[in-house]
Amino acid sequence: MYWGLSLSKVIITVYGTLREKLGWRSKEVVFKGDKITFRELLDVEPKLKSLILQGGNLIDDYIILLNGVHLQFKGGLNAVLRNGDEISIFPPGGGG
Known part of the structure; x- marks a missing residue:
């Protein structure tokens, strides 16, 4: 707590x-x-x-995980994050 406020952190x-x-x-x-x-x-x-939002929506090509679970299964942009949560973001894979 800091000056009566609860502080939380998320790792990206x-x-x-x-x-x-x-x-x-x-x-x-x-x-x-x-x-x-x-x-x-x-x-x-x-x-x-x-980089990951276009037209107000997440770009589908990115893989975004919240504590190891795909963000879409946690509510997408409305997913609730809490203290200690970890976000992992993977860009689209290349190929050729």
Whole structure:
């Protein structure tokens, strides 16, 4: 607790080309309260948001996991994140 406010953190880890585009591999995001939605988390990380959101929707090619479970099964953009949760984001795979 900090000055009477409960602080929580979520860890975001990105892979592949996202590392170069964002300039980081893993990041802790601290927020007030005990929960935040994935949509609200993206508002805190605008560069990440611009890479994985298009027209207000998640780009299907990205694999986004919340504690190892695909985000779509947790509510998508409305998934509730709590203290200690881990987000893993994998970019589209290349091929040729």
